[in-house]
Amino acid sequence: MQLDTKLIHGGPLLDKYTGSSSVPIYQASTFHQSQFAESQEFTYTRFGNPTRQALEETIACLEFAKYGYAFSSGMAAISAVLLNFSHGDHVVLCKDIYGGAYQLVTEMFPKYGIEYTFVDETDLSTWEKAIKENTKGFYIETPSNPLLTITDIKGVVKLAKQHNILTIIDNTFMTPIYQNPIKLGVDIVIHSATKFINGHSDVTAGLVVTSDEEIAKTIYKTQKMFGSMLDPYDCWLVLRGIKTxxxxxxxxxxxxxxxxxxxxxxxxxxxxxxxxxxxxxxxxxxxxxxxxxxxxxxxxxxxxxxxxxxxxxxxxxxxxxxxxxxxxxxxxxxxxxxxxxxxxxxxxxxxxxxxxxxxxxxxxxxxxxxxxxxxxxxxxxxxxxxxxxx
Ligand SMILES: Cc1ncc(COP(=O)(O)O)c(C=O)c1O
Structure with a gap:
């Protein structure tokens, strides 16, 4: 399927219950359970919602990933990923990085005992030199905000694989249209969908995709525990934005x-x-x-x-x-x-x-x-x- 077709048909286009031409806004916090002791597809919107599911399937498809998750903002998405590092872990990040991510790392990581190092993202040798025994994550943003510096994604991924390090990228500036990091071997891709993906300056939203089942389970659990999922109406707006x-x-x-x-x-x-x-x-x-x-x-x-x-x-x-x-x-x-x-x-x-x-x-x-x-x-x-x- 070519990109233009994918943008319309990559995720669910129609409502599976009524055939409506746009997935409806399932504006409900909870769902009736006819068999109260048995599980069913949707039970409570924080755990899952059909409008959100449509968006999550769409972004996974666009990013060539298996799993997608929608959050209330780009920062909620970044937090859900980065706050899954543990006490004693060390994370290496680009020095030219979005200010909110910088603040999260420098103010929250010390509270949880997570170490970090910012490196000159344009020089692969600085990523290598920053690796320590406890390095667990590489965090990339390319092109960076605001100076549009470039990180060699494949180079960083290669290094990460040699040292068993997780790779994470903020792909907001390029969008899935112009850069597909999963194809380049990156483990987790994050978007502020507030930006080009929604595209109309009327929603704040964040997206995370991965093809790794274990990572996916962790991201889903975090979305549920933090309660930082995107609401049905905003999911619908982002789905609408994606089409164009x-x-x-x-x-x-x-x-x-x-x-x-x-x-x-x-x-x-x-x-x-x-x-x-x-x-x-x-x-x-x-x-x-x-x-x-x-x-x-x-x-x-x-x-x-x-x-x-x-x-x-x-x-x-x-x-x-x-x-x-x-x-x-x-x-x-x-x-x-x-x-x-x-x-x-x-x-x-x-x-x-x-x-x-x-x-x-x-x-x-x-x-x-x-x-x-x-x-x-x-x-x-x-x-x-x-x-x-x-
Ligand atoms: C590159 C980048 N990543 C993440 C964010 C955070 O996204 P949000 O404002 O949706 O939380 C921004 C916001 O400007 C951004 O520019």
């Missing part, structure tokens, strides 16, 4: 590739980070494991003042936390997605005060570009320092 994901993303990626190239030509833009740009550091590795540069790019205006002027003069993109909507979204990682990282570490990571992240929507690319250029016109030229070579 490919055509939405095609346009969003086209816009991002165009804008990234055009912004590179602008004197007031110090640097542009986008995986398909010729000078992007991880470009070759990225295109060996993914089929698109994605719809997110980051650029540097050099200072807070320049960002302020730029944001005050931009019209079409909304300025907001998040990405992956049909509307273009500008974010300021320094005080938004990465604010929870202590300032010195943030700056060391390259999350500076001049950095802007743009998630391209489906608007006309020339309208978008003209709007960005118009806002750039207001930024004072002398306040932009010399162009940096990435």
């Amino acid at each position: 994901m490919n055509i939405r993303m095609e346009k969003e990626v086209e816009n991002a590739a165009f804008i990234a190239k055009e912004l590179q030509k602008q004197r007031k833009v110090k640097a542009v980070y986008y995986p398909s740009l010729a000078n992007h550091k991880g470009k070759d590795v990225h295109f060996a494991q993914a089929s698109s540069g994605g719809a997110v790019l980051t650029f540097d205006l050099g200072s807070y003042e320049n960002v302020k002027t730029f944001f005050e003069n931009v019209t079409f993109p909304i300025v907001a936390v998040s990405l992956g909507g049909v509307e273009s979204i500008l974010s300021y990682p320094f005080t938004m997605s990465h604010a929870v990282i202590p300032e010195k570490e943030r700056l060391d990571l390259g999350v500076t005060e001049g950095l802007i992240r743009l998630s391209c929507g489906i608007e006309d690319k020339h309208d978008l570009l003209n709007d960005l250029i118009k806002a750039l016109d207001h930024v004072k030229s002398e306040s932009c320092q010399k162009k940096r070579v990435i």
Whole structure:
């Protein structure tokens, strides 16, 4: 089955009880048990719900996995996976990582006696050097948020297999459309479905998939114990979003590739980070494991003042936390997605005060570009320092 067909027919399209053309929202917390002492498919929504099951089967199919689970947010999904490490375990993670995941690791792991090390994700030797006797997990995010750095997924997986280490990836930026980590040997794939998968900035959701039965049992039990499952209405919205994901993303990626190239030509833009740009550091590795540069790019205006002027003069993109909507979204990682990282570490990571992240929507690319250029016109030229070579 080709991708476009899979997006419509990969999971259950029809309701098996009525044949309705969209799986209904089974808005029920519990289910009548005619044989009260016997188990049945659905008993209580925290344990399972037909609308959620449809979404879980769909994401498993799209990610070439056997099992899928839907959570109330990307962070709920990340927590369900990472909080299954145990006292004395050690986990190695990318240093350029989503701020919420960073906070979870640095604040919760010590409470549970779980050790962690952040490494330069772009250098395989740093993953190897970080391995200790008690290393149990590798956590990848590629392309990373917000600098779009690239990790060699196959390289990390190979290393992990040699040392019996579990591999986990946050695949939010690429979506199942452009990167399928299970096929590359990764054990657990996580998504913030709040972003491209739902795609309309009206739901928070998280997804986890795996093909390993034991891992699947653990994830299911955690979803049930934490009570962090996605509710039926939001499952239905995400299912609806998935049907148009490919055509939405095609346009969003086209816009991002165009804008990234055009912004590179602008004197007031110090640097542009986008995986398909010729000078992007991880470009070759990225295109060996993914089929698109994605719809997110980051650029540097050099200072807070320049960002302020730029944001005050931009019209079409909304300025907001998040990405992956049909509307273009500008974010300021320094005080938004990465604010929870202590300032010195943030700056060391390259999350500076001049950095802007743009998630391209489906608007006309020339309208978008003209709007960005118009806002750039207001930024004072002398306040932009010399162009940096990435
Ligand atoms: C890469 C990435 N992973 C995970 C998350 C967390 O997802 P959520 O906000 O749905 O909890 C985000 C949110 O911005 C993200 O960008």
